[in-house]
Amino acid sequence: SQTIHQWPATLVQPVGSPLSLECTVEGTSNPNLYWYRQAAGRGLQLLFYSVGIGQISSEVPQNLSASRPQDRQFILSSKKLLLSDSGFYLCAWEAPGGAKNIQYFGAGTRLSVL
């Protein structure tokens, strides 16, 4: 069966510091991968998605970037965090081809920028 791992679960970072959140998927090959940010009462905002190694599409211009160095690894980064980057970050995977548009989520990382 497929599993998705995200770490760390919680992170507190000072303003201006770098960020690296990692997501890995097991049990499938060539998944579509997604990064979302969830704000309280505002649903999920799609940040990046990837259909393959090195292929990243950005949905929202911002202080963040994403990379996919391996087939089942997706990384969310920032060079300098802003207060507004605080939030709950979720990684999701979807079966290759995405015919049914079903996405499965990791446990999330709660980021607090102080």
Added chain:
Amino acid sequence: QKEVEQDPGPLSVPEGAIVSLNCTYSNSAFQYFMWYRQYSRKGPELLMYTYSSGNKEDGRFTAQVDKSSKYISLFIRDSQPSDSATYLCAMSASDYKLSFGAGTTVTVRA
């Protein structure tokens, strides 16, 4: 106007009651409809998936889609305290992008 509208609640019901949740949407191209359940400080988990219009039942859960009215519903029968969570509707057209509702917070009182 948001693409997907969902009443954030909160909704509080006694144990054993029927929970009724719904979302409305504006994009007539949506054809894949999902409900996710999210416990506090956890990631969303897929609860129900429906393609196009109609009803789908899975145990105590029933999902309904009415594309003519652009309206989807989730019913939880014989609700339990363990059903206390935030429920998110999500939908998509034929592309990769899911559009989410804001989520409805449900509390089932023992």
